[in-house]
Amino acid sequence: MEVLYKQCAGLDVHSETIVACVLLEDDQRNVTKETETFPTLTKDLFRLLKWLEDRQVTHIAMESTGIYWKPIYNILEDYFDITLANAQRIKNVPGRKTDVCDAEWIAKLLRHGL
Template sequence: MNRNRTVAGLDVHKDSIYLCIMGHDEAIIFEKTYGVLTPELRQMCNDMVDRGVTEAAMESTAVYWVPVGNELCESMELKLVNPYFIKQLPGRKSDVKDAQWIAECLLKNLIKGSFVPEPTVQDMRKLNRRIFDLQEDVTYYSNKLDAALHRCGFRLSNYVAKITGKSYRKA
């Protein structure tokens, strides 16, 4: 175990990020609150790198962690931690001290990160979800079109195999 580690704890919320940087002697080196826009995330990353942070841990709050992870992933080792697990660890904790608590837990190796796929895999998953969503939309609107035609007395779907096929569109 490297005794001279500098770690960071991040408490990520919808509109703010609390950062606590802690040194190997459990002394707080730096604390600050940042916004969530790209320039603020870049400033946070620069502040972390300037202070020698090599590892960071953050709570996995909804999807709010994604832009933070994207900004930091190339500069340091990141751990995405389930908030339920962090809250179960012994110790006094309040909303104000969340980032400090996360940094302290990381420094003491009390937490392990959740699985986060590589950026390429994440991009492929996003693309796959988008394709799936679009296919659902096509099906939804095709069914609505067929229902509208049924209400008008045209029962074309009774005579064709697929309502999205060429024969349906020609009819």
């Protein structure tokens, strides 16, 4: 599949935590993955913003049930191209799933423009 975004992130958003997975591709087409979990307090959302900026992320996709995505979107919208994904449409294969796996899956889908 064709890669559309070389520096992108997937966010799995919950009421008390955000799991962020960043996929970064270098000039030799090597992909590195970094994952971190952040609380959802305002100070931590700004720490998430700094973390994403430090990694030169350009595009973000996030999945959230309910309204938990709103404060995150409000803080990040001026800095990144953000896609809010419908949780039902990006479901991964059923089985052993974790928030870290979900964040990585979201980042992979975004990376290829899905």
